Amino acid sequence: MSVGAPRALASSGQKPITEILHPLSAAEEPLSVTVGGDKEVGLTNGTPVETSSPASTSSLFNRLQLDDDLEADVRDPYADSTEMRDLFVTVDNPKKHISTMETYITYRVSTKTSRVEFDLPEYCVRRRYQDFDWLRIKLEDSQPTHLIPPLPEKFVMKGVVDRFSEEFVETRMKALDKFLKRVADHPVLSFNPHLNAFLTAKDLNKRQGLALLSKVGESVKHVAGGYKLRARPAEFCAMGEYLDTFNQKLGTIDRIAQRILKEQSEYLTELREYGGVYSSWVGSEEELRRPLEGVAGCVTTSCGALEDLGDNMSLDFLPVLREYVLYLESIKNVLRKRDQSQAEYEGRLEAAILRKQEDRTPMPLEVEKCQDKVECFNADLKADWERWQSNKRHDFKQLLTGMADRNINSYEKSQAAWESLITLLQDKQTEDKTSETN
């Protein structure tokens, strides 16, 4: 895809993007300037907001880092080569905040856009999980006919998982990044005013919320209960069945992956002891010292490779699977809402028909509105479903090739170690032979 610089806003004149002042960025950033990659996972305490001038090194550096993120987006699988993307979001740079009341993590949410809905071309805010949760709820409420991407799990068992460990934070951050990218990628959701607020507001005023709910949203929210759906249209039945079966399969894959991790971990324990025995044997030998040490070394290398494999699978593979299970849940909810809205329409229609037969009143407006609602809902859902299927295919392709790559990598490391041992031993052999003949 072409990473065109976002079109300069008319109001800001012809200045290139990097020179446009970005007051919010400088004010917002509780930065400790770091050297190195944009995705640094250092957990330092958040420092109080620096009132550095917009043109200071820190904000300039920040913008440069954003450009790096832009580079990363080039490889982003969600980038559609035919689409002209005009909204880019990234979640990174986790920081721990310790206050008297609580300890929590915030993430930097960076936005680059040329859309008119945004006042500025760039934004940089810090958000915590609660804020993402707020956004998702708002999106669900205001766009009930659309599929909202899932968030990573909200609750973690305090004794079991360390909420502040590097791995947990990294995993969660990646999931939040994916969530936001999926929303930003969506032709309808990305224009949602709550998303706008989330990306731009200095302080996310979650209590009031914005009074910009769409009419459709409002009316769907107030669907009266008590309507029973007679028949779900075939294509939505198929959707429902697919979701159920897919859910099942994902569950199975999750269990298999966990089982493999367990078996590998037990294998690793034994393998370490095995290597240790070779090491202890070295002491009794002279001629065999080198080969034995070599074997012990190769076993150790294999152990390391295996450990990395296990860690990677825990951090990258399992969370994505679980995310999809959550996704399926939320899609099923949308299906149900669709059913409800259809049920309401049919119910009202029936009632209206009966009344019409009695006293010849025209079709009430509400019934027509209901019909509209249902048709919109169906259309939105179908469109989203297609998108979702396509993204799902891509995600799983990536997930599974990643798994294959990691396994290949693990074997390659091991193979290299054993091969160099053979070279070493065979060299020694020829060395000995020549010294014997001399």
Next chain:
Amino acid sequence: MQETYTVYLIETRPAETVPGGGVPAAPDTLWRRYSEFELLRTFLLVTYPYIIIPPLPEKRAEFQWHKLAADNLDPDFVERRRVGLENFLLRVASHPVLSNDKIYFLFLTEEKGWREAVLETGFQDKVDSRLKSLSAMFRVKNPDKRFTAMKQYSDELNTVISQLLRVRARVADRLYGVYKVHGNYGRVFSEWSAIEKEMGDGLQSAGHHMDTYAAQIDDILEEEEHYADQLKEYLFYTDAVRSVCKKHELIQYELEMAAQELISKKQQREELATGTVRVFSLKGITSKLFGTESQEQRESRLAALEQSIQEGEETLKEKNTECKEFVQMAWEDIERFKEQKDKDLREALISYAIMQISTCKKGIQVWSNAKDCFNKM
């Protein structure tokens, strides 16, 4: 009552070509069962106590990881045992001393009359003596340091190889689990592919590769059994080394005893001759208590003692020679063994490394194939 047992076919070809361009002799073939091999080995142990006799493969399967059969009639076990028995015969055939043994030759050539021939050698008398040497607890005053060191080394080697085999069996067990669980991916991918449109084919084929991966472990572990067998051979070898060292200890001990006895007898003679009692003897005490003996009695006792001393000196000389010869031959064989062990184990470790490389390559192959399928999803 019926007994089931396995017999092995032994085929021997002479190494030398037939002189004069005549027809080469047909190879000798005969059948032997495991217990006959045991008999041969016992004979060799007893007849050549200064030689480290090659071991036989285990009678019953030990150090097995659970999937491998521990059943003596299982074809894989029988095959591995066959290899072990062949190895035993080859070791004996290539040994500078053992290869010339007549009983060994008859073992290879004389099917029927062999058992009698062995029994006729009267080797069984020596079996008891050997057992005595192995189990006896005696202290040698001046142990030969080389033999002590060798015995210690062989004990260490025994311990470490036992440990290695035990842990290896557990490792094999675990690795089996890892591979086999991947087979479950095969099934679930296949089921999943049924509900997919574009992803279906890729998933399905990838599933097949997962099945292939799961199946790889069977061959991998079977190959590794050969490595385990090589280690086992040397584990059992340590027993043979130990028994040579023990035999040496016994001979050394007997030599020391003989020397001791001679000294004691000479002292007695001295006392008798000079009349002084330095060494306690019942005769001495009784003569003190009940009066001295007559000159005649004394002289006859002296003569008997002289005789005894003569015999003692002969014995000592024999023991000395026996010990020297034993030490020389045993140490020569120990040196030979050490070289053989270093070479064999080094090769075993190299071939183990090669096996690991092959395992890695197979794994990479399958995962690469699966990856291609995923890419086509």
